[in-house]
Amino acid sequence: MHELSIVQNVMQIVLENLKEKEYETILEINLKVGEFSGVVSEALQFSFEAIKEDTEFSACSLNIDIIPFLAECQECKKQYNIESEFFLICPSCKSQEYKILSGRELYVDSVEVD
Amino acid sequence: MQIKILKKVLAANDRVADDSRKHYSDNGVLAINLMSSPGSGKTTLIEKTIQALKGKKRIGVVEGDIETSLDADKIAKHGVPIVSINTGPFGGACHLEAAWIRQAADQMDLKEIDLLFVENIGNMVCPAEFDTGSHFNVAVLSTPEGEDKPLKYPLLFNTSQVVVINKCDLLGVLDLDLDLMKENIKKVNPKAVIIELSTKTGEGLDKWTDWLLKELG
Numbered sequence: 001m002h003e004l005s006i007v008q009n010v011m012q013i014v015l016e017n018l019k020e021k022e023y024e025t026i027l028e029i030n031l032k033v034g035e036f037s038g039v040v041s042e043a044l045q046f047s048f049e050a051i052k053e054d055t056e057f058s059a060c061s062l063n064i065d066i067i068p069f070l071a072e073c074q075e076c077k078k079q080y081n082i083e084s085e086f087f088l089i090c091p092s093c094k095s096q097e098y099k100i101l102s103g104r105e106l107y108v109d110s111v112e113v114d
Numbered sequence: 115m116q117i118k119i120l121k122k123v124l125a126a127n128d129r130v131a132d133d134s135r136k137h138y139s140d141n142g143v144l145a146i147n148l149m150s151s152p153g154s155g156k157t158t159l160i161e162k163t164i165q166a167l168k169g170k171k172r173i174g175v176v177e178g179d180i181e182t183s184l185d186a187d188k189i190a191k192h193g194v195p196i197v198s199i200n201t202g203p204f205g206g207a208c209h210l211e212a213a214w215i216r217q218a219a220d221q222m223d224l225k226e227i228d229l230l231f232v233e234n235i236g237n238m239v240c241p242a243e244f245d246t247g248s249h250f251n252v253a254v255l256s257t258p259e260g261e262d263k264p265l266k267y268p269l270l271f272n273t274s275q276v277v278v279i280n281k282c283d284l285l286g287v288l289d290l291d292l293d294l295m296k297e298n299i300k301k302v303n304p305k306a307v308i309i310e311l312s313t314k315t316g317e318g319l320d321k322w323t324d325w326l327l328k329e330l331g
Contacts, residue, residue: 002207002208002209002239002240002243002244004207005207005209005211006123006124009123009124009126009127010123012126013119013121013123013125014119017117017119017121018117021117023115031123036268036269037243038239038240038242038243038269039243086265086268086272086301086302087301087302088272088301088302088303088304089301096300096304097304098304106122106123106124107120107121107122107123108119108120108121108123109118109119109120110116110117110118110119110120111116111117111119112115112116112117113115113117114115
């Protein structure tokens with residue numbers, strides 16, 4: 001359950017960034033999560049709901065946007081996704097020289113306040 | 115009203131990790147983070163390494179466990195500096211964060227240590243996501259766990275520069291296809307250094323200590 005630590009980090013980041021802003025209620029947190037970040041969305045939601053009561057986030061919902069995994073072959077430059085299994089092999093030239101372009105993200109994109 | 119934030123969630127941990135890595139380097143310490151499922155042999159690997167490098171390199175250990183000091187007690191018998199982290203008070207966390215490790219490491223005299231092992235919580239999912247501030251991640255995979263583990267837990271194997279395949283003494287009695295296991299590791303991490311050994315018989319342990327000695331310089 002490292003998702004609990006992550007949710008606590010998210011709340012801290014939001015509060016730090018709202019310090020000098022004027023608002024009454026935090027309505028939504030928009031979180032970007034890479035497909036290959038190792039975070040389970042359901043566990044994030046569960047942790048968020050479990051700890052938000054009696055905090056500034058009690059009226060807030062957590063929106064999670066999943067960013068698909070994308071790698072680029074360093075030999076033929078083909079960009080490829082991973083489908084059922086995680087193989088870092090270029091489907092076109094079979095090279096294993098890769099660069100991960102997306103899918104490892106984990107960041108707070110924005111918040112909606114009133 | 116929408117307010118853009120664009121902040122990495124683990125930025126705080128990443129900052130501490132980068133700072134710790136530099137701190138360990140400045141003190142002449144090589145930090146190695148060991149990750150695996152429970153029971154793959156991380157503690158035994160540390161014990162055997164302590165014995166093999168006795169008189170050559172000075173070892174310190176940060177031992178992570180959710181509860182109990184059983185592993186820490188085993189390692190303490192070898193007379194090396196050890197600090198235990200029980201994550202029970204941190205909500206039974208299934209991983210170690212850079213700041214906790216740094217706090218533990220700072221309880222040792224780093225000038226008296228060449229090699230710092232961080233034994234992460236036995237778990238193939240969560241630890242892989244937190245930079246511990248170590249110089250290398252090492253995944254320990256034991257033969258009874260089966261060929262498919264690298265494919266099921268790709269992040270752990272992808273973020274480890276070295277994969278130790280332990281319990282190779284059992285190869286004769288298991289149905290394991292070792293070549294397939296290695297192929298699966300390479301699928302998720304083509305650059306992984308794979309070291310096959312048995313902490314029980316000691317076979318292959320020299321390849322592991324050779325790697326450590328090379329990195330220790």
